[in-house]
Amino acid sequence: MEFKPDFEKLQPYYEAFWNCQLLDRVALSVTAPREPHWQPALAWNEPKTVFSRNPEEILNAFEDWARHIFWGGLAVPCFYPNLGPDVFAAFLGADLNFSEDSRSTSWSGWQRKKPFDYTEVETLTIKDNNPYYQKVLSLTRAAIETGAGRYLVGITDLHGGFDALAVLRGGPQVACLDLVENPVGVKLAMTRLFEVWRRIYDDYLAIIQDRQKGTSTWIGIYGPGKMYPVQNDFSCLVSPEMYREFFLPELLQEISYLDYSIYHLDGVEALQHLEILLDIPELNAVQWVCGARYNQEGIARWFPLYRRIQERKKAIVVYPKVEEIPLVLENLRPEGLLISVGCASEEEACQVMKNLGWESI
Numbered sequence: 001m002e003f004k005p006d007f008e009k010l011q012p013y014y015e016a017f018w019n020c021q022l023l024d025r026v027a028l029s030v031t032a033p034r035e036p037h038w039q040p041a042l043a044w045n046e047p048k049t050v051f052s053r054n055p056e057e058i059l060n061a062f063e064d065w066a067r068h069i070f071w072g073g074l075a076v077p078c079f080y081p082n083l084g085p086d087v088f089a090a091f092l093g094a095d096l097n098f099s100e101d102s103r104s105t106s107w108s109g110w111q112r113k114k115p116f117d118y119t120e121v122e123t124l125t126i127k128d129n130n131p132y133y134q135k136v137l138s139l140t141r142a143a144i145e146t147g148a149g150r151y152l153v154g155i156t157d158l159h160g161g162f163d164a165l166a167v168l169r170g171g172p173q174v175a176c177l178d179l180v181e182n183p184v185g186v187k188l189a190m191t192r193l194f195e196v197w198r199r200i201y202d203d204y205l206a207i208i209q210d211r212q213k214g215t216s217t218w219i220g221i222y223g224p225g226k227m228y229p230v231q232n233d234f235s236c237l238v239s240p241e242m243y244r245e246f247f248l249p250e251l252l253q254e255i256s257y258l259d260y261s262i263y264h265l266d267g268v269e270a271l272q273h274l275e276i277l278l279d280i281p282e283l284n285a286v287q288w289v290c291g292a293r294y295n296q297e298g299i300a301r302w303f304p305l306y307r308r309i310q311e312r313k314k315a316i317v318v319y320p321k322v323e324e325i326p327l328v329l330e331n332l333r334p335e336g337l338l339i340s341v342g343c344a345s346e347e348e349a350c351q352v353m354k355n356l357g358w359e360s361i
Contacts, residue, residue: 002150003066003077009361010074014222017074018260018284020315020336025357026329027338028073029220032349038068047084047106048098051135055142066151070346073358074338078216079147080154081139083132088160089167090132092124092196108167116168118178118185124168124192126199140207148211155204155217155228160197161250162234165189172237179242190250198257201226219287220340221317225259229287236269243273255282262317267291271305278312285315285336299324303331310336322352 001007017027043049044062059079066077083096084106090096094108116123126133136156143153165186166175178186205226208215216222219229232247255261262285263277277283286309288302299320309316315336320328322341339356343349353359 004071006361017315017338020313022335026334028356028358029075029340030072030349030352031075032070032343032346034068034070034346040065045082046103050082055139059146070349072349072353076152076222078152078154079143080217081136081156085157085159087132088158089164091126091130094167115170118182121188121192144208144211152216153208157218160193161232162247166234186246194250194253223260227260228258229262229264230254231264233266235273236267240272244276260284262287287317300327306332
């Protein structure tokens with residue numbers, strides 16, 4: 001692979017991570033800017049830019065960016081068409097608003113003139129002329145033509161399931177009541193939304209599978225087969241009982257479809273569902289994201305949580321600062337542990353790799 005020359009040699013380490021195993025060294029993903037003060041002329045992953053520019057411009061911007069990054073250990077460059085987290089709802093007809101406050105994201109307006117009606121579950125489908133879906137498909141086709149054998153081509157960000165349903169129903173204040181007032185309708189819609197999720201993934205595979213072995217996405221991890229970081233952000237607002245009744249069945253369908261799955265556990269409010277997740281035998285890994293208000297406290301606060309996940313034979317990705325890496329090694333088991341760290345310079349990244357035995361492979 002042009003942008004990752006040692007990619008083939010790393011295959012056993014990716015497999016070991018997903019199977020919660022250890023080879024001859026702890027799994028490490030390390031990146032750094034090759035030129036600390038370099039700034040891209042065009043941001044390849046800003047939703048507004050992605051939607052408004054042609055694929056050639058976006059892919060040129062991605063390659064320019066990727067060349068300016070040091071990719072160490074298991075870190076691997078991956079292009080994915082990024083239209084923001086609410087693009088799944090936009091595929092189903094919701095409006096997509098590109099954020100003015102944060103150029104890296106987009107949102108769908110909750111106040112809808114005609115919210116989704118549970119008596120019309122068959123309308124939960126992607127129309128062939130949907131501009132957002134056509135944009136994603138065209139970018140994926142262009143990327144695999146340009147990037148096959150040079151970098152990975154990933155699938156777009158899919159906030160499906162109830163996250164999308166909440167948007168289509170007009171916001172969380174409406175969707176919360178639906179769980180109580182129309183449980184049958186919610187369950188029917190969730191079944192239908194999985195079918196849409198699967199169609200999107202099937203379409204992605206149809207484009208890339210003859211040119212690329214394995215998959216990737218925004219999470220920056222490679223899967224030798226069908227991989228995706230499954231999630232449910234709305235789960236922060238419901239009890240474990242409701243999670244089990246309304247969200248778990250669709251989640252299990254996604255995990256069953258995939259060869260490799262990692263749960264994106266986002267925010268302390270979502271921790272109430274951890275035991276439900278750990279009881280899923282087919283779930284390979286958990287990515288814990290503590291949220292902005294805890295970012296300054298350091299990784300040590302979460303060692304008990306990480307150890308609990310490891311006890312249940314799930315792999316974990318941790319994001320320490322460089323100076324916290326020794327603490328991680330002292331407190332967590334190396335089996336199924338992936339340390340992902342960003343460094344200030346290529347020299348610092350190379351030193352981290354040397355310290356963890358990754359200077360050669």
